[in-house]
Amino acid sequence: MAANQFHGSMLQEAYTSGMNDRTNHYQMILNMYRRFHEAVVSKYDAEVEVYRIASKLELFEELFNDGVMNHVKDKLETEIALAHARRSDVKVPNLDWEKLGEPKMWR
Numbered sequence: 001m002a003a004n005q006f007h008g009s010m011l012q013e014a015y016t017s018g019m020n021d022r023t024n025h026y027q028m029i030l031n032m033y034r035r036f037h038e039a040v041v042s043k044y045d046a047e048v049e050v051y052r053i054a055s056k057l058e059l060f061e062e063l064f065n066d067g068v069m070n071h072v073k074d075k076l077e078t079e080i081a082l083a084h085a086r087r088s089d090v091k092v093p094n095l096d097w098e099k100l101g102e103p104k105m106w107r
Contacts, residue, residue, distance in 0.1 A: 029100055032093075039092040045085035053080040 057076045061071070097103055 014058050018103050025101065029102065032095060032100070036093055036095055038092065043087070043092055046083065046090050050080065050083045076096045 038104060053076060057073070060073055060076060064073075
């Protein structure tokens, strides 16, 4: 009976170890995907800001003559340059499913 108890505890340890490994594996995938999602949302927000400012600038150019409100136009041009810079700073990571042991994901 002692041999069966020893064998059973080894199986339980193997099962627990396997479950912990799988849990860690999928938590790593979830964390990586969460960072990917946050980067995509940040990139989207930066693009919305660029388009918002570009639309203001376009509307400004249509509504007002040159020289009347150059300071507003200059401010908008500065804002759009900064928005473009912020957008280019946002990096969206590539998800490498091969490294994660999930080669058939997203195909």
